[in-house]
Amino acid sequence: NAGVTQTPKFRVLKTGQSMTLLCAQDMNHEYMYWYRQDPGMGLRLIHYSVGEGTTAKGEVPDGYNVSRLKKQNFLLGLESAAPSQTSVYFCASSYSARENTEAFFGQGTRLTVV
Amino acid sequence: QQQVKQSPQSLIVQKGGISIINCAYENTAFDYFPWYQQFPGKGPALLIAIRPDVSEKKEGRFTISFNKSAKQFSLHIMDSQPGDSATYFCAASSETGANNLFFGTGTRLTVIP
Helix, strand or coil: CCCEEEECCEEEECCCCCEEEEEEECCCCCEEEEEEEECCCEEEEEEEECCCCCCEECCCCCCCEEECCCCCEEEEEECCCCHHHCEEEEEEEECCCCCCCCCEECCCEEEEEC | CCCEEEECCEEEEECCCCEEEEEEECCCCCCEEEEEEECCCCCCEEEEEECCCCCEEEECCEEEEEECCCCEEEEEECCCCHHHCEEEEEEEECHHHCCCCEECCCEEEEEEC
16 A cells, blocks of 8 residues: 655756656545645645546645546646745645545655756 | 744754644634644654544644634643654644645754653
C-alpha cells in the first residue's frame, strides 16, 4: 500500500519552462489536493478536486493548472515557471465522508526555479 | 490573510517537559481542527484532531484543548521526548468548504535530551 506518491521528488527549472507534477493515490479517495509549503507560511492550498473530472481553485491558484482525468491521479502543471514558484509542493488525498476527513500527504516535490 | 494563526514559531523544551502550541481562528464555519506533525523531508501526517462538540481530546501524550467561545485551540505534548522534535501545524476546515484544510504557519519543536 503506497498511499500518496509524488513524482518527481526534486526538479530544477529555468524561468519560463513548463513542467507537470504527478500525484497518485491508491486509497480510492475522492478528494485530492495540491499544497505549496514556504518557510514561515505553512501550507497553502493551490487547487483541489472533489472527484474524477472536477477541479477547483484554492487559496493561491495563479500560475498553476490541474487535471483529474482519473480518480487516482491529480496533475499539477506550471505553464511558465517563475522564481516565485520555488517551493516544496505536497499532494494530499482524503475521503469525502464527514466522519473521516484525514488528509494523507505525499513526500513532497522540491522545485527550484532559477 | 492567514485564516489560522499559530504561535510560537519555534519552541525548545527539555526532555520530560510540556510543549504547548496555540492556534486561533476567525471563521465560525470551521468544524474540524486537526494537528499535523512533519519531520524533515517528509510530508505532514495527522497527529490528533478534534471537533467543536468537545472541549478536550487526549491520545497518549498528546492533548488538544478547544475553546469554542474564544475560537482558540492548543496542542499539549506531555513528557516531551527528543523523538517529538518536528514541525507541528494546526489546521481547520469546514464541511461547507469542501473540507479544505487551512493551515497555521507551523511551530518547530526541539526537545533537548
